[in-house]
Amino acid sequence: MQRLKLFFIILLFLLFSSCYNRVSIEKLSVITGIGFDIGEDKRKIENVAEYLIFRGQNEIDRGVSLEIGKTINEANDYRQLNLKKNYLLGTTRAYVISEERAKLGIKDILDICIRDQERNLNTIMVVSKGSCKEIFEQKPKEENTMADEIKELIEAAYSANFFTNNAGVKHLVNMYYQEGRNIIIPAIEKKDSTIRIAGIAVFDKDKLKKIIPIEEAVYVNLLRNSDVKGNIAIVMGDYNKAVDVECISKRKVKVDKIGDKLKYTITLNIQGEIKLNTYSFEQQKDEKEIIEEINSLLIKNLSEKLKETIEKAKNDFEIDVFDIQKYAVAKYGRTDAIVEKIQEGFKDCEIEVVINSKIRSTGRYK
Amino acid sequence: MNKNNTITRNQYFFVIQSAMIGIGIITLASGVTKKAQQSGWIAVILAGIYPILCVLLSYEIYKDLNFVEYTQASEQIYGKFLTKIFTFLFSFNFIFLEAAVVSGLANELTFSTTKFLSPYVLIFITSALIYYNTVDGLKIIARLSELVFYLTIFIFLIPIYFINKGDITNVLPIVSDYGSIIKAIPTTFFAYSGVELSIAIIPMITNKMGTKGVGIAACIFTTTLYTFVTFVTILFIGWKLTSQLKYPFLYLVATTEIPVISNFEPLFIFIWGNKIFQTAACMHFGATYYFSEATKIPYKISCAVTCILAALLGLILVPEHNRGSITDKVMPFLVGYIILWLITAFLISKFKKVKKNAKA
Known part of the structure; x- marks a missing residue:
């Protein structure tokens, strides 16, 4: 009797808790970097994504796609019209916000990063001088993807120029919500055929106020951190x-x-x-x-x-x-x-x- | 007395703490910071009086009545008619709590790890498991509580990871408004509920020496854990965001950066689910016990009946905002009723004892 009961309960698990009708893992694509940008008319949102393509055993390539939509998730939905695979958001290594976009406000980015349970809270977030497409379209030199390069760049900055490595989404959110604080995150720019840290981006509430160039940013960092x-x-x-x-x-x-x-x-x-x-x-x-x-x-x-x-x-x-x-x-x-x-x-x-x-x-x- | 329903003194500790610590730990910080801002953790300490009062008074009542069983004790204090009503109310209390815990677990799982499952399926499966856990009496629950306690104890170390990462300015000034701290206390009641189980299980303890101390130790352990978690949450993410999050502690867990593990959250939920499940099982025992005492239906049958009742009630509470608003409304009444019952019973039992002594 006891065993019968146990069998019945195990059967319940087998019947009701399966991933039936879900996309299997080999059909998933991995998004490594996301760029938030704004169109020229300053109304439509441009969303850049860098994703990995797996071909065969050891061949890994990457692709960049740009989608336009009224909101972030609309642009994401349109992306599925082009990509041949379903994608995951939790594996993102870096978010890049373009200067133009940041000046108009990043409320939606903050909201989506906290609200969307699929997104990781430890992802790096930076501001880029110039457009996001510019950053992601370059050829990565040291890593497989540009997003990885951005991540490494920010993490390595910790050992010089009085930078901290507090550039994750969680730190950004903390800076936004805690009283008497302002958001300050690293800013990057395209230099020659690669990227470099250009300074620090200062936000007033959710709008970008100024990008302080690196010469002054060193002393601001010294006083701040x-x-x-x-x-x-x-x-x-x-x-x-x-x-x-x-x-x-x-x-x-x-x-x-x-x-x-x-x-x-x-x-x-x-x-x-x-x-x-x-x-x-x-x-x-x-x-x-x-x-x-x-x-x-x-x-x-x-x-x-x-x-x-x-x-x-x-x-x-x-x-x-x-x-x-x-x-x-x-x-x-x-x-x-x-x-x-x-x-x-x-x-x-x-x-x-x-x-x-x-x-x-x-x-x-x- | 059914032999399956006896527990040892140490098992009493595990049952009491596992009846309290459950889904509340994840949601607790949100409610208190909404009312008391950065001083929310003080409200959690102050509310810790409630479980201690519960354990202490119920022990004193049974001590004065020589540890007779619940129904007998209640009949000696309140008479037959009132006992019937009170037992039903207790039964409802536990069914409601169990429904809230089970639906809370289902909501949390569908929110985070098992997005592909419907919460109704989760409620159904958890209820079936809880029935299987509870149908053989308190002894099994006590043993499982002990096991789960040791399995999950490392979870209590998670807040320590954040201690030097927080900023002390987030919890300063320590108190800015005393009134708001008092107002925040009712929001913690759900986290502390479940301790009422002591009213039912004290007579089932085999060695009664030191029961009072063990009960209080369980309460202090719970209060310390809750305070610690709330304090660290406010320290790291500040009260503003904490008050806006649905599951502040889960947010905190999701921000941990542990090598190898890309996201600690699913692992945490996998382990913590056991603890929540055990909480629901403790409450189900309370519900079944009172229900069978009130209706005189045998324990095993009433176990199934209350299971179905709790599952049905749980279905109503399914979206999290629904659950939050209903528990916030109902909990103060339930807690008020239990405190009233305890104090009245305590006074009457003391009075009876004095009378008996005077006669002798």
Whole structure:
């Protein structure tokens, strides 16, 4: 009797839980990269997809298809009219948003990435200068697909220029939804026959405000991110008289109220390692003396540059690119009078940078 | 007493915690953050008083009445007529909870891993399995609860992965509005429900020494887990998005980046489904027990009857938004009824004991 019952229950599973009428796995195509673009009339959406084609055993090719529709999913549906296979969205490696599209708003992209359960939340998302088709139509050099190259590019950026690797959809969503924060993601561009990081894209709510070029982006990154690595070059004249310091930076932010203005104090704790020193090359100086000299040079150089960046952020970008307003919201609560107008008040707030740097080593040389 | 219905003291711990921890853990954070914003996790701690109260009071009641069985105890306290009504109400309580859990599981599975299955088929299959699990009495449930507890314990470690990835500014200021925290408490009731099972099963424990402590330990374990999960969810994704998501904890799980595994979510659901299934089985035992006590229909037959009733009720609750709105409306009444029953019974049992002592 007991066995009969068990048999009956196992039978239930066999009868009711099959994938009957579903597409079998060898008939599926894999989409690796998706580009979100906008048509010239700024009404219709262009959706670029890069997909893999499997021919035989070891032959893997890739194709790029561009579809036009009123919404993202309409364009996706039209894609099925062209592709000879069903496709999966969960395997996407990178999303690329074109600059034009980002300027008009990315609300639908954010929504679809969270709502659509098939899409992965760890996919990389970047902004591209120029159209998405331009990016995807190039020949990949190091990887099989362009999407893979974009992914590797962003992941590798972590070790220099004070970049973080927080470029996944989940980080983007966090930046959008958490209070007092703005979306900042890496921007790429086509350079010669390949791609490179062009800077960082700053969003105001869901609309692209500005792409900061890489020269300024380094200092914005330094002020914005914690636990990041990069090189600071101190040049006196030309390269024959220069110092390179590889820095690992950690930041702390404090907020105070002065009158009806907010005052932010960003403390950067920098641990440096001298990688190049032609400034005191072959000079018979005490090691301690050199370190102290370079340290003071570094602080002077950095605080000058950072001051410039802050002024620029206040007057030019007019938006909190340093990710510091969240501390004000956390300290005073979102019902506070100043915090309620925090977005507009960024121009008037005071930002002070305190640099605590420490040279850890001078390398093989003394 | 049926020999299949006795459990040991340690098994009591597993039954109580598995009756509570289930579908609630996945949806809990959404409701509390909607009301209490970033302080939602405090509401979860405060609501933890309810299960402790439940376990404590039911133990005290049975202690005063020398651990007689439920019907006997209730008749001593409330008399025959009221007992009938209350037993029916308890039975309805558990049938409703079971329906909510089963339909919740079906909704969640159709949302995530088994998109090709209809939720009705899932409800049908789960109900059949629950019947098979429950028909032989509490002993089997207790043993399975113990097994599933050890199988799923590593899931409790998932939130730890996120601790250093979150941002502390998301949970600050710790309290901005005390009133909203109190308002958020009713949304947690569904997650804590199921603890009422202690009213039925305390007399079935073989060694009663220390039962009180074990029950409270199970409640504290549950509260800690819930608070931890809610706190980490708010810490990582912030209260705004948490309050808009249907399954915040699933979102959190989906964002884990584990080498080799491309998406951790299906694996998590596969394992967590066992736990939810066990929750439903615990509730089904409660439903069957009270139903057979109220109607005097033999246990095995009433097991089938309540199974069908719960499955039918589950069909009504199928789309998730439907389930959410109905449970939010019904749960405060059920919890209010149970607290009222417990406190009244506690006072009467104390009064009776004093009277008896005075006579002697």
